[in-house]
Amino acid sequence: MEKFLTVDADKCTGCRLCEQVCSVMHxxxxxxxxxxxxxxxxxxxxxxxxxxxxxxxxxPCMNVCPVRAISRDPDFGFMKVDQEVCIGCRxxxxxxxxxxxxxxxxxxxxxxxxxxxxxxxxxxxxxxxxVEFVPVDRVSTQKKRRGAARQxxxxxxxxxxx
Amino acid sequence: xxxDRKIAYINLSTREVEIKPIPLEMRKKFIGGRGMDAYLLYxxxxxxxxxxxxxxxxxxxxxxxxATCASxxxxxxxxAKSPLTNLLGSCNMGGFFAPxxxxxxxxxxxxxxxxxxxxxxxVHNGEIEIRxxxxxxxxNSTDTQWAxxxxxxxQEIKSMVIGQAGENxxxxxxxxxxxxxxxxxxxxxxxxxxxxxxxxxxxxxxxxKIAHPMDALEHNKKxxxxxxxAKVNQIQGALGTPFIWGATNCWGGVRTRNFQYNQMxxxxxxxxxxxxxxATETIGPHHMTGCFGCQVHCRAQYxxxxxxxxxxxxxxPEYTSLxxxxxxxxxxxxxxxxxxxxxxxxxxxxNLEIGSMIAWAMELYELGILTQKxxxxxxxxxxxxxxxxxxxxxxxxxxxWLGNVLADGGIPAAExxxxxxxxxxxxxxxxxxxxxxERATPGLALNIATxxxxxxxxxxxxxxxxYHLPEPVLRKIYGSPVPYDxxxxxxxxxxxxxxxxxxxxENVYMAVDCLGICKYHTVFLGATLPNFEDxxxxxxxxxGLEFTPKEIWDAAERCNNLERLFNLREGLTxxxxxxxxxxxxxxxxxxxxxxxxxxIGKKIDRDKFNVMIDxxxxxxxxxxxxVPTSETLQRLGLENEPTRLL
Numbered sequence: 001m002e003k004f005l006t007v008d009a010d011k012c013t014g015c016r017l018c019e020q021v022c023s024v025m026h027x028x029x030x031x032x033x034x035x036x037x038x039x040x041x042x043x044x045x046x047x048x049x050x051x052x053x054x055x056x057x058x059x060p061c062m063n064v065c066p067v068r069a070i071s072r073d074p075d076f077g078f079m080k081v082d083q084e085v086c087i088g089c090r091x092x093x094x095x096x097x098x099x100x101x102x103x104x105x106x107x108x109x110x111x112x113x114x115x116x117x118x119x120x121x122x123x124x125x126x127x128x129x130x131v132e133f134v135p136v137d138r139v140s141t142q143k144k145r146r147g148a149a150r151q152x153x154x155x156x157x158x159x160x161x162x
Numbered sequence: 163x164x165x166d167r168k169i170a171y172i173n174l175s176t177r178e179v180e181i182k183p184i185p186l187e188m189r190k191k192f193i194g195g196r197g198m199d200a201y202l203l204y205x206x207x208x209x210x211x212x213x214x215x216x217x218x219x220x221x222x223x224x225x226x227x228x229a230t231c232a233s234x235x236x237x238x239x240x241x242a243k244s245p246l247t248n249l250l251g252s253c254n255m256g257g258f259f260a261p262x263x264x265x266x267x268x269x270x271x272x273x274x275x276x277x278x279x280x281x282x283x284x285v286h287n288g289e290i291e292i293r294x295x296x297x298x299x300x301x302n303s304t305d306t307q308w309a310x311x312x313x314x315x316x317q318e319i320k321s322m323v324i325g326q327a328g329e330n331x332x333x334x335x336x337x338x339x340x341x342x343x344x345x346x347x348x349x350x351x352x353x354x355x356x357x358x359x360x361x362x363x364x365x366x367x368x369x370x371k372i373a374h375p376m377d378a379l380e381h382n383k384k385x386x387x388x389x390x391x392a393k394v395n396q397i398q399g400a401l402g403t404p405f406i407w408g409a410t411n412c413w414g415g416v417r418t419r420n421f422q423y424n425q426m427x428x429x430x431x432x433x434x435x436x437x438x439x440x441a442t443e444t445i446g447p448h449h450m451t452g453c454f455g456c457q458v459h460c461r462a463q464y465x466x467x468x469x470x471x472x473x474x475x476x477x478x479p480e481y482t483s484l485x486x487x488x489x490x491x492x493x494x495x496x497x498x499x500x501x502x503x504x505x506x507x508x509x510x511x512x513n514l515e516i517g518s519m520i521a522w523a524m525e526l527y528e529l530g531i532l533t534q535k536x537x538x539x540x541x542x543x544x545x546x547x548x549x550x551x552x553x554x555x556x557x558x559x560x561x562x563w564l565g566n567v568l569a570d571g572g573i574p575a576a577e578x579x580x581x582x583x584x585x586x587x588x589x590x591x592x593x594x595x596x597x598x599x600e601r602a603t604p605g606l607a608l609n610i611a612t613x614x615x616x617x618x619x620x621x622x623x624x625x626x627x628x629y630h631l632p633e634p635v636l637r638k639i640y641g642s643p644v645p646y647d648x649x650x651x652x653x654x655x656x657x658x659x660x661x662x663x664x665x666x667x668e669n670v671y672m673a674v675d676c677l678g679i680c681k682y683h684t685v686f687l688g689a690t691l692p693n694f695e696d697x698x699x700x701x702x703x704x705x706g707l708e709f710t711p712k713e714i715w716d717a718a719e720r721c722n723n724l725e726r727l728f729n730l731r732e733g734l735t736x737x738x739x740x741x742x743x744x745x746x747x748x749x750x751x752x753x754x755x756x757x758x759x760x761x762i763g764k765k766i767d768r769d770k771f772n773v774m775i776d777x778x779x780x781x782x783x784x785x786x787x788x789v790p791t792s793e794t795l796q797r798l799g800l801e802n803e804p805t806r807l808l
Contacts, residue, residue, distance in 0.1 A: 015452035016258075017233075021379060026230045027643055028286040028375040031265060033367035044304060045475055046445060046463040106369070125383065127390055127457040129450070 001075045004136045005113070005120060007050045012130035014041055014048035017123035025121045026111070027104075034104055036113035037122045037131070050131055051098035051123075053113035055079055061092035061112070063103055078115045086110055163371040163707045165189065166231050167269035169808060170290055172283065174357055176214055179290045184269065188808060189707060191799065194226035194269060195719030196252065196675035199241035201252030203250070204728050206802040208730075213245035214331065214356035216276040222322065222362060224260035225678015229370045229728045230704035231276055231378040231455075233386050234549040235678040236261055236454035238322065238339065244348040244615070246333040246515070246571045247592040249729045249741065251353065253345030257681060259364065262791070263322040266366025271580070273359065282310065282321075282361035287368055295360040299329060302508040303338040305450050310363045313583070325510025327558040330354040330437070333571035334593075338507065340462070340475040340805055346512040348593065349571075359486070372600035372708035381703050385692065390457050392688040398460040399450060400766045401713050403481040404434035410452050410598065411489075414757015415628075418489045419544050420521040421748055424599035424693065425756035426489040437479065440467055440496060448506035451477065458682055479503035485597020486517020491524055492544040502551060502673075502743045508749035509558035518594035519568045520553045522587055531581045538562045575739055588746045590617035590735070601754050602764035603627065605660035608774050612664065612743045614725040620681060626655045626689045636776045639685060640666050643711035655769045661777035669758045675753035720798040723782070723790050727803065736775070736788050743775060743788060 027034045040049045055078045062070040062079060069085035069093060072078070073157035086109045092111055093101040102111045113120075115133070123133045134142070171180045184198075192198045197649040199221045206219040220242045227235040238260040244251025263269070266289040280295040298306050303325040310321050320339060328335035328351030336344040336349030345351075354360075389395055397405045400694045410416050414424045430436070441449040444465035451461035466474045479499055481485075486708045487493060487502030491729040506513040520542075526532040527542040536543075540549050556565025573592045576584035588595050593616030605627045606619075613621035626639075636650045640663055650659040667685070670693055675685050677697065685693050694711035701707050701714075709717075734741050745766065756805070776786065783794030795801045 010334050010446060011448050013448075013452045017455040017457065020231060021382070022377050024372055024379050027369070029371050030229055030231050031367065031369045034369070044308065044447075046341075046451060046477070048451070092299065094375050105367075114746075119484055121379070122510035125386070125457075127386070128459070154426060 002136050003057070003115075003133050004139055005052050005115065006132050006134055006139050007052060008130055008132070009047075011128045012039065012048040012050055013128055014039055018050060018123050018131060021121045022123045025116060034102065034111070035098075036102065036111065049098060052131070053079070055113075060095045060097065064091045064095045066091065073114075076115055076118055078141040079112065080114055081110055081112055083107075083109055102125070109110060163373070164226060164228075165186065165707070166262070166266055167224075168267055169270040169272065170268055171272045171274070172290060172292070173275040174273065174277040174281065174292065174317045176290050176358060181290075182808070184808065189226065190713075192721055193673075193676035193714075193717050195223055195228075195237070195678050196239045196241065196254070197672060197717060198270060199223050199239055199252070200675070200724040200728065202808060203241050204724050205241050205244070205529055205806050205808070206272060206274070207728075209731055210329065210476070211243060211252070211779035213243045213353060216357070217274065217694065218243050218353060218355065219769070220273040220350070220353050220593055221270060222263075222273065224264050225271060225664040225676060227700065227704055228269070228678040229261035229264035231372050231375065231382050232679070232700045233382055233389060234453065234456040234629070234680045234683045236456065237675070237678045237680055238345065239675060239678075240322075240337055240345045240350045242350060243732065245331070245356070245743075247616045248347040249591055249732050249734060250615050250725050251350055252348045252725075253350045254675060255337070255345040257320070257339040257343035258454045259322050261319045261454045262364045262366055264366070264370055265368050266364045267272070267368050271362065273357065276356065277358040277488050278512055280358050280360050284314070284364055285362065287365040287366055298360045300325060300326065300789045303510045304341060304508065307339075309681065310361060314363070316365055319359045319363050319365045320441045322359040323369055324351040324354045325558075326509060327509040327511035328352055329360075330558065330560045330569065331355045332499065332558060332560070332569040334512040336510045336512055338510045341475070342503075343481045344510070344512070346505070346514060347618060349512075351510050354465050356418070365542070368529065368796055372704055373600060374703045378703035381699055385696075385700065386457050389683050389691060392690050393593050394688040395458045395682060398682060398687075399458050401434040401438060402450070402460050402462045404484050405438065407481060407484050408433055410760070413752055414602065414761040415599050416489045417485065417588070417595065417597045419492050419597075420490060420518070420525040421599065421746070422525070423756055424601065424754045429489070431494045432484055432488045432496050436496055437462070437500070440500070443467070453601065456680065458680075460682065464500060466504060467497065467569075467748070469497050469501055471501050471504055475479070475549075476500070476504045476507055480513075482514045482597060484518070487550065490521035490597055491546075491550045492518045493547045493550055494545075494548055498547040503589070504552060505551065505554045505558075508723060510553070511558050514555060514559060514596060515594050517597065518588065519557070519572065520550055522594075523564065523568060525552070525586050526579065529586075531583050532579065536579070538564065540564075561663045585747065588748065590745060591615075591741055594615050598753065600767055601741070601749055601760040602757070603654050603655065603662065604657045604766060604771065604774060605663055607745060607749060607771070608660055608664050609667070609767050611745050612775070612778060614729060621671055622664045623630060623674045623686070624660070624663035624667045625687055626685065627663060629658070629689065630654065630687060635689070639689060639693075643715050655764060657767070657774055661774045662781060665781040666720055667724060669715055669718040670694070672722050672749065673714050676718065676721065677701070716798070720800060722796065723798055723800055724803065726784070726788070726790060727800070729787060734788070745771075
């Protein structure tokens with residue numbers, strides 16, 4: 001079953017360990033600017049949201065690439081950049097609606113999440129499970145269950161008030 | 163590469179900036195962070211310099227491992243001569259500032275001189291700029307940070323700033339970063355204010371190359387598992403540092419009413435669980451946050467529920483805020499604790515010091531040493547929440563006679579208040595104590611008496627002494643990397659063996675401060691957490707530098723001796739009540755009145771205390787006056803200091 005990287009921002013503590021391990025895993029350096037995952041923060045409200053590549057079905061990055069450097073990996077289903085082909089034009093960086101494409105000024109090429117070839121390090125290191133790697137069909141059932149629990153709690157509260 | 167991070171010298175008077183590499187031999191000797199800062203301070207601060215004068219260097223740094231692939235290495239260390247103690251000034255904070263400093267290409271900034279108008283430093287990718295801060299002057303700590311981000315149009319900028327307390331040169335003003343990360347102790351924010359330096363803003367996208375990336379990654383996973391599997395860290399991750407509040411109060415270790423009592427009545431009202439409920443209601447069930455790369459996430463988030471500041475977001479309160487706005491002034495409302503915590507974060511002032519100062523003034527008021535004339539109508543009795551919060555405002559803004567006097571720090575304030583006010587000031591080296599009571603725990607008392615920055619628990623506290631660990635376990639911990647076959651006792655009320663434990667802890671804490679690691683990741687509150695034996699691999703995988711456990715110990719000892727040399731040079735003598743390794747007379751004269759049966763009636767025995775100090779000096783290779791002998795200096799390679807190599 002194909003797996004999907006999913007984020008629960010409520011759980012994120014904003015520590016950015018995922019950025020650290022991602023850049024070390026992929027580039028051998030610690031540098032959040034080269035991480036495939038980035039935590040967007042509103043510190044003044046205590047809100048932290050990890051931003052990741054959604055591996056879109058109709059992927060704008062793939063569609064916009066003038067040299068067809070971006071394609072879907074047949075084994076794991078993620079969108080991958082062929083570094084042999086990438087010309088560093090950054091069209092994909094500009095068009096990605098999530099800001100999930102990065103540009104590496106050292107190699108002068110773009111980079112993106114490759115799910116670490118099936119064992120995403122961001123997930124492995126996230127103790128609070130704000131980022132999870134789950135089978136595609138399970139994401140929505142998990143969300144349903146959580147949504148239903150919230151709704152039921154709210155209904156009980158409303159009944160009590162009534 | 164961590165090792166290619168640079169040192170920058172910034173003179174705010176001449177506006178000159180000089181950037182230099184850090185030689186490898188200096189890394190081997192002083193590692194980085196606080197240790198290297200101690201070297202820089204000893205070498206750059208002229209003897210007897212005015213802490214608020216232009217020649218006092220303000221040194222800002224990250225640790226050797228900061229921003230590498232090592233867990234929880236986000237600590238920023240700041241050093242200068244302290245305006246509070248006139249001795250070593252040193253503070254340490256978490257957050258995201260130090261890693262950003264490393265990604266911008268620097269490990270150490272040495273800031274001297276004084277600007278004639280408010281400025282801030284803009285440090286980015288190897289460059290340093292001095293910029294106008296007139297529009298920032300008068301702003302609180304968070305508004306300053308957001309304004310800099312807006313001005314430079316980059317929301318990822320991390321800044322170390324001062325609030326109004328630093329501008330007004332309150333001698334215990336903090337440096338702040340983020341919402342509540344504070345370099346709290348010894349008034350480093352006051353030094354910043356004296357230089358007209360409002361902020362240091364940093365942003366970097368430079369690689370920190372990892373020497374052995376895959377090994378570093380795998381080792382980091384093991385390290386994190388070791389750290390998060392410790393029960394103490396799991397509970398910290400749920401409740402923050404106040405988790406220790408209830409237990410400490412039960413046995414009688416919470417300093418209450420300016421050290422009159424060792425236990426707070428009605429402590430349940432401000433138990434972390436009570437505050438936790440508020441946070442859960444206002445923020446949600448997952449209301450904890452962490453510093454860079456840390457899985458302990460010990461910082462609680464909350465919104466104030468009621469009162470003047472209802473709806474304001476903040477983080478904490480830490481154990482010290484419970485002491486400062488709960489036990490010490492004997493106030494028992496969670497709202498007061500959360501509001502007080504918010505005020506100190508916004509003004510940028512040391513919560514511990516300000517809480518102790520106000521509690522001291524409250525006792526003086528109840529004794530009649532201070533009257534309504536000095537307080538200008540404020541009814542400054544214990545338990546008056548309103549008066550407590552009013553005094554926080556008055557001190558930070560230097561309003562009124564008393565606010566202004568208390569803002570100068572304990573010893574100058576005692577002189578201005580007169581009578582026997584000094585006798586009630588619970589201080590060591592001019593700095594107030596943590597809100598814990600050490601009368602029943604000689605090891606902890608020795609720690610605060612001898613800590614290099616004045617009364618403080620994060621320099622050498624053998625906190626695991628309270629766990630009554632079996633002697634073989636203690637021997638395993640305290641017998642490495644340097645063999646120790648002297649006495650050790652599992653009993654926390656004992657005197658024997660404590661001097662070695664404090665000596666050992668002093669070196670552990672120095673080592674983590676050099677590496678940039680948080681103290682919750684070493685033998686502080688958890689006995690199973692990493693120490694000397696565990697660090698060589700982390701250092702090697704991340705930086706390529708080879709250290710043995712003993713070499714780390716030696717470097718830590720070297721740095722501790724440098725701090726000692728600085729303090730001695732600036733006037734520390736063993737028995738000086740204002741600048742020495744001693745305690746307030748209450749420790750020796752007034753027994754604990756509350757607490758567990760083995761605590762009630764306990765006080766520190768003067769003779770046994772003196773023996774402990776003798777032993778402690780002896781472990782260091784210091785003479786009876788606490789001065790390092792020439793053999794010790796030679797052994798540590800310090801005989802020629804100051805050497806001005808950096």
